[in-house]
Amino acid sequence: GAVVSQHPSWVICKSGTSVKIECRSLDFQATTMFWYRQFPKQSLMLMATSNEGSKATYEQGVEKDKFLINHASLTLSTLTVTSAHPEDSSFYICSATYSYEQFFGPGTRLTVL
Amino acid sequence: GESVGLHLPTLSVQEGDNSIINCAYSNSASDYFIWYKQESGKGPQFIIDIRSNMDKRQGQRVTVLLNKTVKHLSLQIAATQPGDSAVYFCAEGYERTSYDKVIFGPGTSLSVIP
Numbered sequence: 001g002a003v004v005s006q007h008p009s010w011v012i013c014k015s016g017t018s019v020k021i022e023c024r025s026l027d028f029q030a031t032t033m034f035w036y037r038q039f040p041k042q043s044l045m046l047m048a049t050s051n052e053g054s055k056a057t058y059e060q061g062v063e064k065d066k067f068l069i070n071h072a073s074l075t076l077s078t079l080t081v082t083s084a085h086p087e088d089s090s091f092y093i094c095s096a097t098y099s100y101e102q103f104f105g106p107g108t109r110l111t112v113l
Numbered sequence: 114g115e116s117v118g119l120h121l122p123t124l125s126v127q128e129g130d131n132s133i134i135n136c137a138y139s140n141s142a143s144d145y146f147i148w149y150k151q152e153s154g155k156g157p158q159f160i161i162d163i164r165s166n167m168d169k170r171q172g173q174r175v176t177v178l179l180n181k182t183v184k185h186l187s188l189q190i191a192a193t194q195p196g197d198s199a200v201y202f203c204a205e206g207y208e209r210t211s212y213d214k215v216i217f218g219p220g221t222s223l224s225v226i227p
Contacts, residue, residue, distance in 0.1 A: 004156075032212035041121045043202060044157065044217040093156050097212045104149075104156035 002028050002098040006105035013084055014113055020080045021108045023094030029074035030096035035067070038091040038107075050077040084112045121200065123222040132190040134221045136203030139184065143205035147215065148177060148188045151200045157217075160188070162206070190223075198225045 003026040031052045036044040049057040056069035068080040095102045126132045145164045149157035163170045163177045176189040203218040
């Protein structure tokens with residue numbers, strides 16, 4: 001089946017630093033990937049749609065300069081949280097589209113001290 | 114970012130009983146609806162989906178019912194097992210030219226009592 005991986009699975013960083021999270025489709029090519037953020041005991045909130053070879057489409061209220069998305073190949077999208085602050089601490093989940101169905105990664109737990 | 118609601122209701126059921134998880138949606142433009150299961154610290158897993166022109170669909174131990182008149186979706190789990198304990202999300206799917214966009218609902222935490 002279609003498998004999506006994320007790296008790292010968890011990361012702890014200091015306030016003010018930048019963190020990069022990778023999302024890979026392991027056995028299929030994905031022209032479109034999605035990034036979600038999930039706070040404890042809350043739902044997944046769509047942050048942006050990542051399109052291979054073009055700019056990402058951000059949802060309303062999501063700062064594109066803070067959450068940089070790069071979809072440089074058909075199997076890799078990256079999310080960089082720039083100048084991270086404690087309020088950015090969250091569970092970040094990506095998904096990739098294969099045959100019109102979305103497959104989700106295992107998530108990345110970001111903790112900003 | 115988009116999200117349909119921010120609270121997380123809970124449901125406790127006895128092992129072996131049937132579970133019914135409900136979801137209200139607001140957008141009539143959804144092309145289909147999906148139920149996902151999320152275990153602690155993991156990404157969502159697809160359970161079942163239903164097109165917006167259908168009112169019922171059955172899978173293995175699960176049934177989804179769609180009532181478009183009152184914009185209500187439900188997931189029925191038969192003979193609930195401890196392994197069913199998780200958070201369940203309904204989601205709305207929107208078809209686009211080359212991809213689908215999925216917006217998640219508020220979620221329900223299901224706890225199965227042995």
